Amino acid sequence: xxxxxxxxxxxxxxxxxxxxxxxxxxxxxxxxxxxxxxxxxxxxxxxxxxxxxxxxxxxxxxxxxxxxxxxxxxxxxxxxxxxxxxxxxxxxxxxxxxxxxxxxxxxxxxxxxxxxxxxxxxxxxxxxxxxxxxxxxxxxxxxxxxxxxxxxxxxxxxxxxxxxxxxxxxxxxxxxxxxxxxxxxxxxxxxxxxxxxxxxxxxxxxxxxxxxxxxxxxxxxxxxxxx
Amino acid sequence: xxxxxxxxxxxxxxxxxxxxxxxxxxxxxxxxxxxxxxxxxxxxxxxxxxxxxxxxxxxxxxxxxxxxxxxxxxxxxxxxxxxxxxxxxxxxxxxxxxxxxxxxxxxxxxxxxxxxxxxxxxxxxxxxxxxxxxxxxxxxxxxxxxxxxxxxxxxxxxxxxxxxxxxxxxxxxxxxxxxxxxxxxxxxxxxxxxxxxxxxxxxxxxxxxxxxxxxxxxxxxxxxxxxxxxxxxxx
Numbered sequence: 001x002x003x004x005x006x007x008x009x010x011x012x013x014x015x016x017x018x019x020x021x022x023x024x025x026x027x028x029x030x031x032x033x034x035x036x037x038x039x040x041x042x043x044x045x046x047x048x049x050x051x052x053x054x055x056x057x058x059x060x061x062x063x064x065x066x067x068x069x070x071x072x073x074x075x076x077x078x079x080x081x082x083x084x085x086x087x088x089x090x091x092x093x094x095x096x097x098x099x100x101x102x103x104x105x106x107x108x109x110x111x112x113x114x115x116x117x118x119x120x121x122x123x124x125x126x127x128x129x130x131x132x133x134x135x136x137x138x139x140x141x142x143x144x145x146x147x148x149x150x151x152x153x154x155x156x157x158x159x160x161x162x163x164x165x166x167x168x169x170x171x172x173x174x175x176x177x178x179x180x181x182x183x184x185x186x187x188x189x190x191x192x193x194x195x196x197x198x199x200x201x202x203x204x205x206x207x208x209x210x211x212x213x214x215x216x217x218x219x220x221x222x223x224x225x226x227x
Numbered sequence: 228x229x230x231x232x233x234x235x236x237x238x239x240x241x242x243x244x245x246x247x248x249x250x251x252x253x254x255x256x257x258x259x260x261x262x263x264x265x266x267x268x269x270x271x272x273x274x275x276x277x278x279x280x281x282x283x284x285x286x287x288x289x290x291x292x293x294x295x296x297x298x299x300x301x302x303x304x305x306x307x308x309x310x311x312x313x314x315x316x317x318x319x320x321x322x323x324x325x326x327x328x329x330x331x332x333x334x335x336x337x338x339x340x341x342x343x344x345x346x347x348x349x350x351x352x353x354x355x356x357x358x359x360x361x362x363x364x365x366x367x368x369x370x371x372x373x374x375x376x377x378x379x380x381x382x383x384x385x386x387x388x389x390x391x392x393x394x395x396x397x398x399x400x401x402x403x404x405x406x407x408x409x410x411x412x413x414x415x416x417x418x419x420x421x422x423x424x425x426x427x428x429x430x431x432x433x434x435x436x437x438x439x440x441x442x443x444x445x446x447x448x449x450x451x452x453x454x455x456x457x458x459x460x461x462x
Contacts, residue, residue, distance in 0.1 A: 179417070187413060187440060187448040203454075206421055210458055213421040217452035219437070223445030 001025050001046045001152070004065075008032040011138045012051035019049065019145045024152060037061060047152075049145055050102065059104040067102035068148060070141050072124055075100070075160045076116060081169025084133060088126055088196035090167075091188075097124040097140045099148050101157065117157040120147045129217065130198035172202035182206060191220040231386060234260035236284045238274075242266050245367040245374075246290035249308075253378045258385070268293055279303060285385075288340060289374065297342040305340040307348075308377070310356060310370050313338060314393045317346035319403025322366060326358050326430040329422075333358055335373045337381055339390060345400075349390035352381050361454055362432040406436040413442040425455035 001024050005016045013030070020028045029045075031037045034055045048057070048067035057067055073083040074096045087095055098121040105114035122140050126133060148155065175197050182190065194215040197204040203214045237259050239250045247266070254261045262280060265271045271293070279286065279299070288295065288307040295305055311321040312334035325333055333356045339348035354377040360366040381388070409431050411419065419427075424438075428450045431438040439449040 183417070187442045187446045190440075191448050208421050211421055212456045212458075213425055214454040214456070215450060215452075216454060217450075219449040219451055221439075221447040221449065223447075 001149075002044060003028045004037070004040065004042075004045050004048045005030045006037065006048060006050040006053040009052045011134060012053075012141075015051050015138060015141045015145070018142045019149070022146055022149045024149050034058075048102070051141060051145075057102050057104060059106070062102050062104035068099055068119075068145075069102060070097055070137075070144050071100050071118075072097050072137060075118070076163045077165050077167055080167060084126065084130075085170050085196040085201065086167045088192050089189075091192065093125065093127045095124050095126055096121045097137065097144060099144050116159050116162060118160060119151075119155045119157055120144050129195055129219075130201070175202045175204050177204060177206050179206060179208060188220065188222075191218055194218045195220075231284070234258055235382065235385060236260050236262050236280070236282050238263040238265065238279065238283055238286045239289065240265045240271060240286065240291050241289035242268075243290040243367075245371040248371045249289050249374045249378065252375045253382070256379060256382045258382045275299060287378075294345075295340050295342070300340050300342045306337055306351065307340045307346075308374050309336045309338060309346050310373075311336065312353065313346060313350055314395050314398025316401060317344075317395070317398055318400045320401065322358070322363075322370070323404055323430045323435070324401040326366070326426050327423075329426065331358050332356070335370060335377050337377055338393070344395070347393055347395055349392055351388060351390045352377055354380070361429050362452065363430065363435060364432070366430065404436075409436040409438050410441050410447075411438075413440050416440060422455060422457075424450070425453055428453045 003020070003025050005020065005028060007013050007016050007030055016028075016030055019025075029040075031040070038058075038061065042061065042065045045065060048061070048065055050057070050067060050069035053069065061067070071079065071083065072095060073079065073087060075098065078086055098118040100118045101115060103115040108114040122143060124133075124140060125136060177185075177193060185193070194204040195218050198217060203216050205212050205214045207213075235258055239254065239261065241247055241250050241264075250264060253259070254264075262283065263274070265274060275296070275298075279302075283303055286295075286299065286303050286305045288305065291307060299305060309317075309321060310333065311317070311325060313336040316325055316333075334353040335356045336353045337351045338346065339351070341348035354373050356373045357369045358366060360369060409427075411427075427438045432451065437449045437451055439447045441447050
């Protein structure tokens with residue numbers, strides 16, 4: 001198989017380094033920008049494996065080659081971007097990491113996953129700090145892509161159910177917590193808010209008229225006797 | 228050559244990383260003859276039991292947590308470094324107390340260790356200390372840098388230098404902080420400005436008991452790493 005890896009983040013490049021050794025891959029090419037991707041002759045390749053890629057592939061790419069990625073949510077609710085952050089803030093501590101197929105639909109708000117098809121999945125633990133979660137996702141990404149390649153081309157696609165609840169992608173300005181908001185939250189909500197926004201994401205911050213306090217790392221100790 | 232007519236025989240005592248970094252630098256001073264480095268309390272006790280060499284001119288304690296007994300302080304010149312503008316902030320947790328009280332510029336003070344009262348000995352020399360930094364590691368780096376400057380100047384001058392008595396009545400004394408002092412209650416959070424919270428967190432990063440917010444159910448939210456950006460950008 002000739003494979004294109006879409007990957008530019010450090011952790012994603014480490015996944016490439018591991019998955020590219022799969023026995024079914026004869027040649028591979030690492031593509032770090034969308035501009036590089038659209039200049040390639042896609043007919044020469046069998047599959048695109050996207051790892052931590054933020055941009056939409058677009059209709060031209062998605063209709064000319066099979067493309068897969070991994071998404072860290074029990075879709076459909078968290079298929080609109082920033083799935084880790086939204087799930088943590090919603091209090092979810094256990095989710096799925098799934099292989100999905102890319103399609104393109106200009107009328108859909110979903111990020112990459114317009115057709116709702118997935119093939120392989122593993123559990124993902126969302127408790128702990130962001131560094132722990134990202135390390136875990138790096139490892140599970142390797143497992144998921146290797147399983148996909150093991151089964152390729154006989155992939156059994158499953159469809160996840162559609163739901164109407166939309167949780168839109170967060171933006172850096174959503175990292176602001178006013179003192180008024182803070183007082184309405186409990187300590188566990190605050191823990192989830194700040195840990196979901198630990199590096200490398202735009203850190204959570206509180207602002208008053210004198211300045212801005214960025215909360216970059218937190219830890220939570222539950223009083224188990226009482227809770 | 229100084230007035231002694233030979234190099235100054237010094238024993239260094241320190242175990243913390245920042246103190247060892249100070250020792251590593253100061254030991255190279257051309258006026259010093261290092262006759263020992265004691266890096267933990269057990270070795271200190273053994274040395275004390277066996278008796279210090281009579282040729283020792285100075286025993287220098289850097290970031291030392293244990294009380295030095297009278298037998299040692301009365302027989303040898305024992306000096307210590309304290310990270311405050313003495314006689315202010317004598318006693319325990321001087322960095323934390325100063326930072327939480329909003330002090331940004333302080334001093335490191337070289338003093339004679341007194342067996343009578345904590346941090347109340349004669350003052351030999353002081354130099355500037357910046358209390359800026361987002362965490363204890365950065366703040367201790369400042370302490371280390373200032374201590375090296377202070378001790379280098381001291382050994383340039385010693386023994387042509389005289390200490391001054393502390394005017395304790397004009398200073399302040401603080402108790403060593405405990406783990407419970409790192410806590411604020413969630414219902415009191417409005418009493419703190421963001422700058423107050425920043426100062427608390429940054430001086431209580433590891434290895435100190437981290438700053439935390441405790442709610443009425445006893446759940447604790449620890450703030451381990453923060454950064455503050457002033458609206459004026461000059462704070």
